[in-house]
Amino acid sequence: MxxxxxxxxxxxxxxxxxxxxxxxxxxxxENAASIVRGGQIYDKWWKVVKAEEPSSTHSAYPEDGPRDGSTTWRCKECHGWDYIGPKGRYSSGSHFTGIVGIEGAAGGDPATIAAAMRDEPHGFGADLIDDAAMADLANFVSHGQFDMSSYISDxxxxxxxxxxxxxxxxxxxxxxxxxxxxxxxxxxxxxxxxxxxxxxxxxxxxxxxxxxxxxxxxxxxxxxxxxxxxxxxxx
Ligand code: HEC
Ligand code: HEC
Incomplete structure (x- = not known):
């Protein structure tokens, strides 16, 4: 990472x-503006791309998970603010899902990451996150994440x-x-x-x-x- x-x-x-x-x-x-925009898309993409806020619960969100509705469409809700899912802050408590973190994709090819977001289980079509926004998001996933555990303790x-x-x-x-x-x-x-x-x-x-x-x-x-x-x- x-x-x-x-x-x-x-x-x-x-x-x-x-x-x-x-x-x-x-x-x-060299990609700072794109990575920063991608980090905001990771937080709450519909605000950034000015799309409609989802009203359903995302199909990849666990049925017995603690949340429902639009928040289950936020990358951070399934993968964590610290990017490491169940290995980090969301290891328990009111956001626990057990879904993997995204740290394994750090340094990965942005085009491959972007393509994966369009497929199952994510299903983020171009009607939700357009190609330019998806490229920013992929730049964030590849280049923008960092190891928060080096800066946070207890x-x-x-x-x-x-x-x-x-x-x-x-x-x-x-x-x-x-x-x-x-x-x-x-x-x-x-x-x-x-x-x-x-x-x-x-x-x-x-x-x-x-x-x-x-x-x-x-x-x-x-x-x-x-x-x-x-x-x-x-x-
Ligand atoms: C130009 C004005 C502006 C500056 C400068 C600014 N912020 Fe903000 N910040 C905002 C606004 C507006 C919000 C969103 C408020 C809301 O949700 O209604 C916000 C939201 C936040 C949030 C998230 C709150 C939440 O519940 O989602 C944090 C954390 C935060 N700011 C920290 C900071 C810190 C730390 C700095 C300095 C490094 C900073 N901000 C500089 C305007 C600013
Ligand atoms: C409703 C929950 C959910 C949401 C929201 C979600 N994901 Fe995921 N994500 C998953 C699941 C489940 C997997 C594991 C898929 C698998 O193993 O096949 C995954 C896997 C990933 C991976 C691959 C991790 C690895 O190392 O294998 C990346 C990268 C990723 N997601 C990025 C994102 C981004 C970026 C967003 C926001 C646009 C997002 N995800 C939104 C559920 C979600």
């Missing part, structure tokens, strides 16, 4: 913001909150408020960060159909540091 090894040397916020991004072979920068980010604080103040607080609770349509960021896998995915890839920036080009350590700071905000 691709682990963004090139960014490891860049650990201090000041350096991150002034340094050139890492080499493309580590971070797949349900918390292992990042440095002191590094995350100025990043939050300058990149996020304008929209989310200093306390993370300014956008009232969503739970406060302090509370959301209790799911650090989801939080890191959203920070790196952005929020579907919102103007929120995606920090993918800075690599996962930055997202881990911001998430560590979010843990300190009011719930």
């Amino acid at each position: 691709r682990i963004f090894s090139g960014i490891a040397a860049i650990s201090v916020a000041a350096t991150v913001l002034s340094a050139m991004p890492v080499q493309a072979e580590d971070l797949a920068l 349900g918390k980010s292992t990042g440095d909150a002191a590094v995350g604080e100025p990043l939050y103040a300058t990149l996020c607080a304008g929209c989310h408020g200093a306390d993370g609770a300014k956008i009232t349509e969503m739970p406060p960021l302090g509370e959301i960060s209790s799911n650090p896998q989801e939080t890191m995915h959203k920070i790196l890839f952005g929020q579907p159909a919102e103007s929120m920036p995606a920090l993918y080009v800075f690599g996962p350590q930055v997202a881990a540091d911001i998430t560590a700071y979010l843990h300190t905000l009011p719930q």
Whole structure:
């Protein structure tokens, strides 16, 4: 699995913001815009491609699974925010399905991944996810995933909150408020960060159909540091 090894040397916020991004072979920068869009499609594809929200339950979703309806059509619902399905956060609890993660497809040929999405058990036809969006999704699956377990332990980010604080103040607080609770349509960021896998995915890839920036080009350590700071905000 691709682990963004090139960014490891860049650990201090000041350096991150002034340094050139890492080499493309580590971070797949040449495809960054496509990978980021793919990460949002993985989150909630119908928001990104402006398709109708499904109303049924996906046929590949286990009959005795804990969810139903449109959420069962989200890639993340079957495969996890940490991309490793039952080996990760969805190993138990209210999202458990037992369905495999997508980590085995990391580094795979995007065209092959895209073609597989059109077939069973997925059945994502071009009427749902068009070819251009499917290419972005496949780029994300192949190049965008990373090993979240390197940044999360015992349900918390292992990042440095002191590094995350100025990043939050300058990149996020304008929209989310200093306390993370300014956008009232969503739970406060302090509370959301209790799911650090989801939080890191959203920070790196952005929020579907919102103007929120995606920090993918800075690599996962930055997202881990911001998430560590979010843990300190009011719930
Ligand atoms: C309703 C559940 C469900 C949804 C939603 C879903 N998948 Fe899957 N996915 C599966 C199942 C089941 C398998 C295993 C298929 C098999 O082994 O034949 C799978 C396998 C995969 C694999 C291959 C993993 C491997 O290593 O063999 C990839 C890649 C994948 N899915 C990507 C996606 C993407 C991207 C999306 C979103 C467009 C998505 N899936 C949505 C159920 C789902
Ligand atoms: C341009 C404004 C803007 C900026 C800047 C921004 N966000 Fe957001 N963010 C949003 C909006 C809008 C939403 C969606 C709110 C909703 O669901 O109603 C959102 C959603 C989120 C979510 C997902 C919430 C959920 O429940 O789905 C997280 C996590 C998040 N933002 C974190 C951050 C972090 C951390 C930063 C800084 C790195 C940041 N955002 C920067 C506007 C922004």
